[in-house]
Amino acid sequence: MYTCGPTVYDYIHIGNLRAFLFEDIVRRWLEYRGFQVTQVMNVTDVDDRTIKASKALGIPIKQHTECFIKAFFEDIEALNIEKADYYPKATEHIPEMVALVKKLLEKGYAYRGEDNSVYFAISKFKDYGKLARIQVGDLKAGARVKVDEYAKEEASDFVVWKAWDKDDGDVFWVTEIGKGRPGWHIECSAMSMKYLGETFDIHCGGVDNMFPHHENEIAQSEAATGKKFVNYWLHNEHLLVEGKKMAKRLHNYYTLKDLMAKGYDPTAIRYLMMSAHYRQQINFTFEGLEAARKTLERLTNFVHRLLETNGKPAGDKINQLNEGVQKGFEAAMDDDLNVSVALAHLFDFVRDVNNLLDNGEVSKEEGKGICDLMSKFDKVLGVIGQVKEKEKLPKEAEELIDRREDARKNKDWKTADQIRDQLKAMGIFIEDTAQGIRWRIEKD
Numbered sequence: 001m002y003t004c005g006p007t008v009y010d011y012i013h014i015g016n017l018r019a020f021l022f023e024d025i026v027r028r029w030l031e032y033r034g035f036q037v038t039q040v041m042n043v044t045d046v047d048d049r050t051i052k053a054s055k056a057l058g059i060p061i062k063q064h065t066e067c068f069i070k071a072f073f074e075d076i077e078a079l080n081i082e083k084a085d086y087y088p089k090a091t092e093h094i095p096e097m098v099a100l101v102k103k104l105l106e107k108g109y110a111y112r113g114e115d116n117s118v119y120f121a122i123s124k125f126k127d128y129g130k131l132a133r134i135q136v137g138d139l140k141a142g143a144r145v146k147v148d149e150y151a152k153e154e155a156s157d158f159v160v161w162k163a164w165d166k167d168d169g170d171v172f173w174v175t176e177i178g179k180g181r182p183g184w185h186i187e188c189s190a191m192s193m194k195y196l197g198e199t200f201d202i203h204c205g206g207v208d209n210m211f212p213h214h215e216n217e218i219a220q221s222e223a224a225t226g227k228k229f230v231n232y233w234l235h236n237e238h239l240l241v242e243g244k245k246m247a248k249r250l251h252n253y254y255t256l257k258d259l260m261a262k263g264y265d266p267t268a269i270r271y272l273m274m275s276a277h278y279r280q281q282i283n284f285t286f287e288g289l290e291a292a293r294k295t296l297e298r299l300t301n302f303v304h305r306l307l308e309t310n311g312k313p314a315g316d317k318i319n320q321l322n323e324g325v326q327k328g329f330e331a332a333m334d335d336d337l338n339v340s341v342a343l344a345h346l347f348d349f350v351r352d353v354n355n356l357l358d359n360g361e362v363s364k365e366e367g368k369g370i371c372d373l374m375s376k377f378d379k380v381l382g383v384i385g386q387v388k389e390k391e392k393l394p395k396e397a398e399e400l401i402d403r404r405e406d407a408r409k410n411k412d413w414k415t416a417d418q419i420r421d422q423l424k425a426m427g428i429f430i431e432d433t434a435q436g437i438r439w440r441i442e443k444d
């Protein structure tokens, strides 16, 4: 599985992260289903944008990109995204790119322009436009585009090797095909085929990468090898913020670090961004984020109850619920990763088991069995494990609870109530049950 990675010219925004999260779910689901996945995610550390950004700051490109590579990995970790097996950097694969360009020249799919750059001739590749479903029939002969990013309407011969010009400064390689640097699209063709072979199973990316990036990857790779490049393409839809496309000028542009600095929990962000179907747009709102946090709290409390339960066995009732939720969850995920339906099954299950718990049912062993099932689902969702670890009572609260117990033993109800209020102010709610004290954390 190849997933287009970050272009490390700036901090990635939450729209980029949606793509990486979606790919994480694809991978986790395949692994849940017993597939062995090899995931490659490239790091674009040389292209138009990285050169422009480092030049603007007047620092060497490597120094510039290293800082954002580090930030990228911090974001991935905060969102509990599983690591890919390989993170190849473009700057470390120049010979592979040069070899590919040479092959395209030899086969007549590429040609040299007056500027000495090498261009791919899209008219030579009969399937050009198939992925993005565009017609290029009425293309003006000889039209060429040298920038990495352009629109469908500008479909034309695109650059695979950029001859050096003064704007590139000290960013160039001296190679058999001349002094210059690779075009962005050839980077992904060269690196994906190096690690996964000439034909591989899955290629993912955001829908905005479908054209021209993925269309061009197919053209370059298939023209060079004569083989099918990728068996399945998966593209995730955009992320909107408060109903609008994210843009710095609209002040609705966020990085993960922005949100964490505002106090938002990355697990809630993860939950919010993965809970919609990948082929649908997500509207990211702060209200939604708050709802995600509460939902996670519900899941955490559920797991706590299961760990503490010591009720009478519910027997078949539990078996049926366990079986039902597993079937429902798996069928939904198998249906093109329908996460929202899978989650609906999960929350029906939580409600039903909570009802049993309310009636004093669910034995210790049954509770443990359900916890195991929840952990199994969480291998895909990646949200409960993290929450569980965080859900420890602060030491101060534990001491208060002990003092309250003492007060109750001494029938000092006034102190006991005072302490209860004190805990409440800390967001800790306690309940006196036949099995002892039960607590939960709820912020506001």
Ligand SMILES: [Zn+2]
Pocket: 003, 004, 005, 188, 213
């Ligand atoms: Zn790519």
